Amino acid sequence: MSETSKRDRRWALVLGTEGRELTAEEKGMSDALGKLYDHGRGQRKLGGGNGAPRVSTWLSDIRTFFPASVVEVVQADALNKLGLRAMLNEPGILDNLEPDLELVTTLAEMSSLIPEDLKAKARQVVQTVVDDIEKRIRQSTEASVRGALDRAARTRRPRHVSDIDFDRTIRANLGNYSPELGTVIPEKLVGYRRRNTGIEKEVVLAIDQSGSMAESIIYSSVFAAVLGSIRSLKTSLVAFDTEIADLTDRLADPVDVIFGTQLGGGTDINRAVAYCSGLITSPTDSVFILISDLYENGVRSELLSRMHELKERGVIAIVLLALSDSGAPAYDKDLAAELRAMDIPAFACTPDLFPELFAAAVAGDDLAAFVDHSREED
Template identity: 35%
Template sequence: MPSPEFDDTRPDEALRRWRLILGRYAAQPLSHAQFDAGDWKLDQALEYLYGREYDGRGLARPAGGGAGSLDPSQLRAIDWLNRSRELFPQDVFERMQTQAIDRYQLTDLLKDPAVLRSMDPTPGLAKALLGMRGRLSVGMRDAVREVIQKTVDEITRRLKNDFVNALVGRRNRQRRSLLKNAQNFDARATIAANLKHYSAERRQLVIERPLFNARVKRNLPWDVVLCVDQSGSMMDSVIYSAVIAGIMSSLPAVRVKLVVFDTSVVDLTHLAHDPVEVLLTVQLGGGTDIGRAVHYCESLIANPQRTVFTLISDFEEGAAPGPLLSAVARMAEARVKLLGLAALDEGANPVYDRQMAQRLANKGMHVAALTPTHFAQWLAEVME
């Protein structure tokens, strides 16, 4: 359960925390002297959502409630959503919002398009919606698309500069730029050029003219093949893979091929420029035949020495491993740049088959769990 704001200066703070954690099953409900109006609101919001954990275990609600008890039925889903947004820090609220749908199946939030549109678009919410979209009504589909679009736009906003800076150009210290980008700022040259403006009285250096490095545009004849496992456990990586494919599709001289797979292989290269459409197309779940997908991607490679092949998977091969290992070995021998990503999201917390990952590494694949920013940096390095 996420923690609301706490005040360690309060003498009863430990008791208050335990009361909020235990909810309706606390042995001694707190009195009005110990619980203020804000605490009652926190208690009600937490009970509305996390009381469902008790319900799911078949535990009966205490009779009569108690002095501060507010039965969840007194709140509607939209009321809970709006109240929680005000009560909790943003990161805590986003986590609760996702758990409401993904863990506790709070389907009332998914019956009204206006309610869904009012929710904060986050990767967690997008993941939950994509996992449930087959159960949504026709009237909710447009609202789901809008939420997915907002989520994609926000991730793209955060990541695009990393890929543009890494793949389109490197800093040129011999040529100055009028583009005032913090990543291009040349601190040493700026200090040297502005030393004459040093104020001894104020002991400050006045920067009259900051200097920025220009960037040398690259012409990179590279193909980037993204082979993405669309099993349910890889959903976070699927979302970021779709966004990254969209970003790279907009870059000059980088040709993107996007393939998703479970036991079947689906080539989504024609949609790579549109991450939202990619995410609404993927079919989550099912078995995993990595070898079949890698063999298909191998057939797409026309210029091995100018190709980066990236397998994004938990490496849980459901088929015989021979075809997978053979395909990787052939691509390595042809000098394709090979990377296996056990995770591709901003947490980079992988759960994967380490034995298979090691066997792939033995065949020439570099295996890692990377954030998107580190992935951009790695691509830049191999494309030098």
């Protein structure tokens, strides 16, 4: 596009696009700006329902159509025009709001613009939703992890009598009952390896910070906090776009994690995987979970090589295209297919299914069968 055409388009967006034939991109830009600035012109305003702004899609749109300098100005205007400041500052308003994932993702996306004096109240809203999610998933996650660690510790060659699981051994040998001896002949022993009292598994979660992953970031933050509280696991949490933020030291407070992410921007998955690989010290006892839509702006061939290397080292590697109730967003189907060809599962996962998935990975179960089963249920 020539400089003259660019200038004409800018003026059209400022003065109005009536009577002008627009390209799809220009229409998208005009609609995104109109939702914020076209008050009183019959345009649909940005905002909605119960006083909570419904702006996640709009935030993604302005990041798509405009450079960072413009996005910053528009978001700052939105903070005031959408009434976020008033909602957070008005006495009693938090009691009347119904905090939900959409409001939380909005606050997370605009966290850098929320004034310091209002951040405490924004945290209250986020904390309410985080607490609800944690109640929903903590018990099932902890129980799944305990069961998975027990399964992972089983062995057919217990070294000592005290390591034998007599109940399971008897059941495994019921077909070997000897009437003459009046007992079961234990041809197969089932027992446990001597378990450590410390770390048994390393877990590394890498979360893509692109705008489409907002809901996944909320759920991932809470799951990471729950996993981080389990003493048998060494859990690391990394958020990334083109830069990398190691949020492991914030695991105790998922609200801190949520406000520590910066949604939007480019995506360098290859760089993130390289960083996460360096965190793994015991590959055969490690699970690496990459949560991303796989739209890679880094070096694609290197990313595939790094994922292959992790698998060759014995790491259980999983790619979640989304960790959300709303299903998978748009994602790079070709890259997902290449990962699956390497026997690395790549699929969307609901929060309710995640504990079962994670347990299967920890126990060394057949993940391919798990993924196929989960798809059949869907």
